[in-house]
Amino acid sequence: MPTGTHTPPVVGSTQLASIVTGQSSxxxxxxxxxxxNFIHQQFDFKNRTLLDLILPGSHDAATYTMQSGMGASIIxxxxxxxxxxxxxxxIEQFNLGIRYFDIRITGxxxxxxxxxxxxxxxxxxxxxxKGIVFPELHDFFNHIRSTNEVVLLKFHFGKARDFELLVREFGDIFYIGSIESLKVITPEQLATMGMGDLLKAKKQFVVLTHHAGDESQPIHMQYKPSTSGAWAKTRDLERLHNHLQRVREEVSESEEKLKVYQTNQPGLVGSGRSTMFASVRHQDSKAASRNTIHRFVEESRDILIGAIRDPDHQAMARARASVRGVVSLDNIGSDNDxxxxxxxxxxLNDENRLNREQGITRL
Structure with missing residues (x-):
C-alpha cells in the first residue's frame, strides 16, 4: 500500500439497521x-442494464499514490x-461501494x-x-475478478503509447482474445445486457478511454462521445447544485450515453473563488459541500418515489432515465458521512425498499 494511505472507516457489511442522515434514512x-446481492434480492435488478443504474464513482481515483514521493518543495x-x-x-474504494473509477496514466x-x-x-x-501503476492495477483487477461485481473504468492517458503498454499486460480486459472470452463489456452489451446476464458471463469491466490512440476498436468506448454531463468547475455550491440538476434533466439527448454527475470542486480555478485556496479534500469535507450532494441525492430519491406513486406505468421508466448515471465523488472513505x-x-437502486416505504408489495 502506498505511503500515507489508510484503512477507511468501513461501514459494517452485516448490519441492516438504518442511519438517519438528516434527510431520509x-x-x-x-x-x-x-x-x-441486489441481483438476488431486488424485484428486477437482474434485468436492468448498467445504463439504468445509479452508481457511486471516484474522481481521480488513483491520486492516493501522490501523497508522498513528490518532494518537499512548495510546488x-x-x-x-x-x-x-x-x-x-x-481496492478500498471498491469495497466501500464505488463502481466507477476515473484513472489517469502517463509516462x-x-x-x-x-x-x-x-x-x-x-x-x-x-x-x-514510477513503478506503481502495474502493481496497483494488477491487484485491483484481480480483486474485481474475485467478486461478482461490475466496474466502469475511465482511463485518461497522456498519450496513446501509455495505453499500448497497459494492453500488453492486461489483454483480457482490453483487446486480446475473442470478444466472447473477454471480461470487458462491449458498447452494445452495455446498452442491452441485463446485470444478471453480464455477471453470469463474468463480464465485469466497462472500459472508457481518452487519448488511447486507435479509437476504432470495438471493445472500449471513447469517453467524451459515450458520456454526458460536463464538469461544473465551481466551488459556488448553489451553482454546483443547479448544474447537477441540469445534467439530471438531460434525458432525451443522452439515453444511450453514460450520464456522469461530476460533484468535484476544484481549487484555484473556476467560480466560488472565496474558497479557492482550500485543499480539495478540505473543501469536500465541509458540511455545506456534503449537504449539497446529499440534497441532490435526496431529490433523485424523491423523483423515484413520485414515479412509484404515479399510476402511469411509464412513470418509473421516465424517472430512471432522469436519475440514472454515475455520481463521481472526491474523498472516498474519509469519514462516516x-x-x-x-x-x-x-x-437509489433499491426499488424494493422504496416500494415498501410506500406500502407497495411486488411479487
Missing part, C-alpha cells in the same frame, strides 16, 4: 458486493493540496522504448512515482 448495504506541497482527491486505495516515451515500469498515475501536472452518502447513492 440510509440502509447499510454490504458495499463490497452490493450488485451481487510539490501545492500539488498534493490541489491534486490528491483520494486517500483510499482502489510512456513516444520513441517506443518505454516499459510498464515507466508509467505513473497523474492528475494535471502532478504524478506518482461520506460512507453514508455512498450508501444512499446505492440505495
Amino acid at each position: 440510509a440502509v447499510l448495504y454490504d458495499t463490497a458486493k452490493w450488485m451481487e 510539490a506541497t501545492l500539488a498534493r493540496i490541489y491534486t490528491v482527491t483520494q486517500t483510499c486505495t482502489l 510512456a516515451s513516444s520513441s517506443g522504448k518505454s516499459h510498464l515500469k515507466d508509467l505513473r498515475f497523474m492528475h494535471g501536472s502532478a504524478k506518482s512515482a 461520506k460512507n453514508i452518502l455512498i450508501q444512499r447513492i446505492i440505495g
Whole structure:
C-alpha cells in the first residue's frame, strides 16, 4: 500500500439497521458486493442494464499514490493540496461501494522504448512515482475478478503509447482474445445486457478511454462521445447544485450515453473563488459541500418515489432515465458521512425498499 494511505472507516457489511442522515434514512448495504446481492434480492435488478443504474464513482481515483514521493518543495506541497482527491486505495474504494473509477496514466516515451515500469498515475501536472501503476492495477483487477461485481473504468492517458503498454499486460480486459472470452463489456452489451446476464458471463469491466490512440476498436468506448454531463468547475455550491440538476434533466439527448454527475470542486480555478485556496479534500469535507450532494441525492430519491406513486406505468421508466448515471465523488472513505452518502447513492437502486416505504408489495 502506498505511503500515507489508510484503512477507511468501513461501514459494517452485516448490519441492516438504518442511519438517519438528516434527510431520509440510509440502509447499510454490504458495499463490497452490493450488485451481487441486489441481483438476488431486488424485484428486477437482474434485468436492468448498467445504463439504468445509479452508481457511486471516484474522481481521480488513483491520486492516493501522490501523497508522498513528490518532494518537499512548495510546488510539490501545492500539488498534493490541489491534486490528491483520494486517500483510499482502489481496492478500498471498491469495497466501500464505488463502481466507477476515473484513472489517469502517463509516462510512456513516444520513441517506443518505454516499459510498464515507466508509467505513473497523474492528475494535471502532478504524478506518482514510477513503478506503481502495474502493481496497483494488477491487484485491483484481480480483486474485481474475485467478486461478482461490475466496474466502469475511465482511463485518461497522456498519450496513446501509455495505453499500448497497459494492453500488453492486461489483454483480457482490453483487446486480446475473442470478444466472447473477454471480461470487458462491449458498447452494445452495455446498452442491452441485463446485470444478471453480464455477471453470469463474468463480464465485469466497462472500459472508457481518452487519448488511447486507435479509437476504432470495438471493445472500449471513447469517453467524451459515450458520456454526458460536463464538469461544473465551481466551488459556488448553489451553482454546483443547479448544474447537477441540469445534467439530471438531460434525458432525451443522452439515453444511450453514460450520464456522469461530476460533484468535484476544484481549487484555484473556476467560480466560488472565496474558497479557492482550500485543499480539495478540505473543501469536500465541509458540511455545506456534503449537504449539497446529499440534497441532490435526496431529490433523485424523491423523483423515484413520485414515479412509484404515479399510476402511469411509464412513470418509473421516465424517472430512471432522469436519475440514472454515475455520481463521481472526491474523498472516498474519509469519514462516516461520506460512507453514508455512498450508501444512499446505492440505495437509489433499491426499488424494493422504496416500494415498501410506500406500502407497495411486488411479487
